[in-house]
Amino acid sequence: MSPSSTPGLSRLKKNHKLSLAGVAAVAAAAVSFSLVPSDASAEAEVKEVAAAPAAAWSGYRTAELQAGIAGQKSAFELQAATEAKAKAEAAAKVKAAAAANAKAKAQAAAKAKAAAAAKAKAEAAAKERAAAKAAASRAAARKPVFANNxxxxxxxxxxxxxxxxxxxxxxxxxxxxxxxxxxxxxxxxxxxxxxxxxxxxxxxxxxxxxxxxxxxxxxxxxxxxxxxxxxxxxxxxxxxxxxxxxxxxxxx
Incomplete structure (x- = not known):
């Protein structure tokens, strides 16, 4: 009968299957040892058979750990990349905001400077007009008035x-x-x-x-x-x- 025809065997977990394989191997080793107790090669064979389940278990655990580590590494790398991207975007936003703020300040300073220059020009013109008016008044005051005779x-x-x-x-x-x-x-x-x-x-x-x-x-x-x-x-x-x-x- 094939393993697939055994009821419930296909539903066994992988670790259960490995455990059963280990038990079967140990049993086989015990039988071989009882049949040929003095044969050195038989002893080595028993050791090899006994070590097989451990090697299989070790390989499975190593692959699983490596897969887990690789998955975690990929997750960490993805998270790091996401965080780096977010930081870069935040830095770009801060830089853009700083540039906009600097531009706004420069424009405000330019407007203030232009307004100050216009005010100074207007004040200078007003002073010049006032001075001319005062000079005219002084000249008129200095000019004597003569009688019409x-x-x-x-x-x-x-x-x-x-x-x-x-x-x-x-x-x-x-x-x-x-x-x-x-x-x-x-x-x-x-x-x-x-x-x-x-x-x-x-x-x-x-x-x-x-x-x-x-x-x-x-x-x-x-x-x-x-x-x-x-x-x-x-x-x-x-x-x-x-x-x-x-x-x-x-x-x-």
Whole structure:
């Protein structure tokens, strides 16, 4: 009868089967020993047969242990690889977060710097405007206000003449004005040689057009009829020809 036909034998566990094999081997060895007690080769054979189950058991245990160790090693390696991957991913996330944070800080710093520069520029412009306004106010405060009459015209003319280094005094100007026009800024000479030549003498100091144009001072009105412009141009001409209006005592 084959082993497969033995009832229940196929359901025996592997260790049970090995134990039965060991018992059978021991029994066989005992029988052989009782038959040939003095034969040395028989004794060796008995030892070999007796050792067979142990060797089979040892080989089975070694393979099982090796398989278990290999399985554990594989599990450990897989776990280590998983943990390494997780650590790498975490490190990458930390690095990305740090980079994003650094970028955000850099952008914030750049915005703050731009805002500070814009503020400084605006403040500088405001200070410049304030300084210009203050300077204009000081200049306006320093500029004297002259009366709109003969006295004021002479004093304003002297103020302008001083800036342009044109000599002359109040007395010399007033004296010549009174002789030439009696202080009338609208006076005009329509009968002398200049009038006959088409260039009548006009204004406080009776200046003809060519002389006025040649000796006009920038900053005054470009008109012979303007009293201040008339005085300044006439004094400039007198300074060039006579050294000063103070030296003029007759028609000039």
């Amino acid at each position: 003969l006295d004021g015209w002479i004093r304003e003319a002297l103020h302008i003449m001083k800036k342009h280094n044109i000599p002359g005094t109040y007395e010399g100007i007033h004296r010549n004005i009174m002789r030439e026009s009696s202080g009338n800024p609208n006076a005009i000479n329509n009968w002398d040689i200049n009038a006959r030549n088409g260039v009548p003498s006009i204004g406080l100091l009776q200046v003809i057009k060519p002389t006025f144009d040649a000796y006009h001072i920038p900053g005054t009105k470009k008109s012979q009829w303007d009293p201040v412009a008339n005085i300044v141009a006439a004094c400039n001409y007198a300074a060039d020809r006579y050294g000063s209006m103070d030296n003029v005592n007759s028609a000039y």
